[in-house]
Amino acid sequence: MATRKPTGSASRATARAAADRAPGVRDAVIVGGNRIPFSRTGKKYSDASNQEMLTAALEGLVARFGLQGERLGEVVGGAVLKHSRDFNLVRESVLGSSLSAQTPAFDLQQACATGLEAAINVSNKIKLGQIDSGIAGGTDTVSDAPVAVSEGLRRALLDASHAKTLQARLKALAKVRPADLKPLTPSTDEPRTGLSMGEHQAITAARWGISREAQDEIALASHQHLAAAWDAGFFDDLVTPFRGLTRDDNLRADTSMEKLASLKPVFGKSLATSSEAPVEPTMTAGNSTPLTDGASAVLLSSAEWAAERDLPVLARFVDAETAAVDFVHGHEGLLMAPVHAVPRLLARNGLTLDDIDFFEIHEAFASTVLTTLAAWEDADYCKSELGLDGALGSVDRARLNVNGSSLAAGHPFAATGGRILATAAKLVAAKAAETGRPARALLSVCAAGGLGATAIVESV
């Protein structure tokens, strides 16, 4: 296409024309997804690396859609807990897969929002016409997490390697103290507050008065919904077994309110002894996600690319919004960023909560889902914190995490976005096929650092 440099009013007119066309950037569609069953840390995948798991997720996707030897536009993904040797984790996984070795790839990281952020990146590139196809993925293992050396030992080793003489080398190493030999294991504590995510969420849950029973109900529903989805074969074309595991092994199909009620609280215990306003701790291992290993991948493309290859199309990736909250100096809860992102996302797309058929709200903790819903129903909060005229509205519980979420499936940090996206895309496709009218899903993933990523997908 010939380009020219317009001047004056012509320039403004062209700019306006371009702006008018902006929504007309082409669609990015979701062809399908694949993940390996998620496994509780230290179990089936205890010696599987991030690269092996992501490669397995890619291989299942390649097999499902016949992508052997295909040069895709980009593969984007990441891991939250990552070895320094995995600096090119996604590219290395691509090279180990049956995709064309000419498929570019890059790693990104946005804590638990990594997977969804990867999909936002891929879909944006597709919409802009920079690529025609791409895979968004993520993987995480706590079983195979990196273990680092202490700062003292690290400094001494580096100094020794820089030293020119044996004497200088020994001198550098002599600085090592016994305490420096203790390895550093990865921590999910917030660097700026020193509090674990669970402790942060316990504060948020207490502030919103979320009851233990309500949290256990969310957890029970998650297990029941996920088990029903597995039994119905929903995951037959979304999951490929790995290392002999054929289902998510955190899933407890037979759990009950009684069993969940019998668990002891693990987070927020300090709040119970708080002198100001003691709060009974409510967060247990049952209504918090366990540490999990797993990987996921989602195939996105332009509609044309999919059609040329006779590939199915489940949904359009409509739009996305990320947000962050000031949980350090401000008063907002650590995991409340999606609460801020969603109203902006809905407004930009002219939608309300009532226009959403499926809500996929990542269950970092049962109370995260509940504080999110409570916040949107609270008119004062919505006015003062979100700048809305009143409450955003209520989420129909019948549309919430209908096929289960992280409490039951587990949550391998960077893999969760892909799990949710593929599930949501399949749900809207099925709903649209059943009702004959478009269906929409809203995705929300909270993340460490006060981050959150949200997105809308719609049937085609």
Next chain:
Amino acid sequence: MTDNYTKAVNSGFTKTLAKKLGLPRPAILRRHRAGSPLTVGPVLVVSDAASRPDADALARTLLGWGVDVRREPTDDARWGAVVLVLTGAAVPTDVSGAVLTTGSVLRSLAPSGRVVTVSRATTDGDSPELAAVRQGIDAFVRSLAKELRFGATSDGIVLTDDAAADDPTALATLRFFLSAKSAYVDGQLLPVGPTPDAARAAETATTPDHATERPLAGQVAVVTGAARGIGAAIAKTLARDGATVVCVDVPAAGEALAKTTNAVGGTALQLDVTADDAGTRILEHARARHGRLDIVVHNAGIVRDKLLANMAPAQWDAVVAVNLSAQLRINAQLLAAGLEGLRIVSLASTSGIAGGKGQTNYGFSKAGVIGHTRATAPLAAAAGGTANAVAPGFIETDMTATIPLLTREVARRLPSLQQGGQPVDVAEAVAFLVSPAAAGINGQVLRVCGQHMVGQ
């Protein structure tokens, strides 16, 4: 791949020892490799007097394939194969000369050599003499197969109806039997009917199958139970022959299924074949993703061995559901969809012919496969297709690797070839039966068993 005993008796000191002790010495079988010659040496074509025209026609065809053809035994040759043409034999004494000529060259038959007879099937209304000579050839082939050594095999083409000896299907069968692709097919007589007109026209209009080595180019095949073992070998062999393969297996086998699928460049469909709508979903997948469906290979199967007295209902029901009912339901759905020229191959088993202790369920299901294949054949033919079965004997797979060592070792030595077959041996038979030129073979059961001692 080759079992340790077979390896041992074919190399080094253990080879000498085995010779001295007179131990069974199974041969290392010659198997197909792209570009390798059809036979390992010249081919002797012999016949009785009345079969001379057919023998001449076959000899000309063999020459066309680039084979070194001889019409008389010579002392210097190390024979790759003997083709014994007996189509015109009318009374038992007719065959004596040709049979004894064959016998005279057997000592110089090369390892993995072949004896292939071409004869006609007995039919109602045959004179007693004619029926006698035609039926006699049956046990001649089977007996000779038991005598041959060093991996040589003996098989027969039995022309039915008015099939000509040089019909495309008969020629394709001859080629299969002569080739290394039939390494583990021994002592078998395969009825071959006339090539249907459509297939005949396609054969003459295009380059012959064997010349391209991709007879299935442009076709879409579905293989059930494709994750591993025989199914994976079938998927790979059909892909080698040019087909696009949809690999089907239960969701729980997905990891291996993905591996097979990515190796053959096909698509994976995680599906339990016992699902009510399995056939419809297979067809939907094949049509949506690849535009068509030409070939279905019912390979998915399970064993739940138990003496009938101890059989739990679930053990009986599961075997019948997977091995038999699923095939019936899928075939019904595919045939109802009006697929033109659909080629079906179902995996039976020698246990479905001879039965097996602890295998009442398995034997029932596999004999059922043979039964429904015969009944499905005319239904498939009505739409220009075929339905055949392949009955493997003892094949070296993950499944048979679980058989206790001693039992397994005995099972390996029972067949004439004194060894288990490889998954690819079954796959080659399947690929042959679904090839365009084999269109004249319908409703048949081809055993791939190294001439197992039980059953026919």
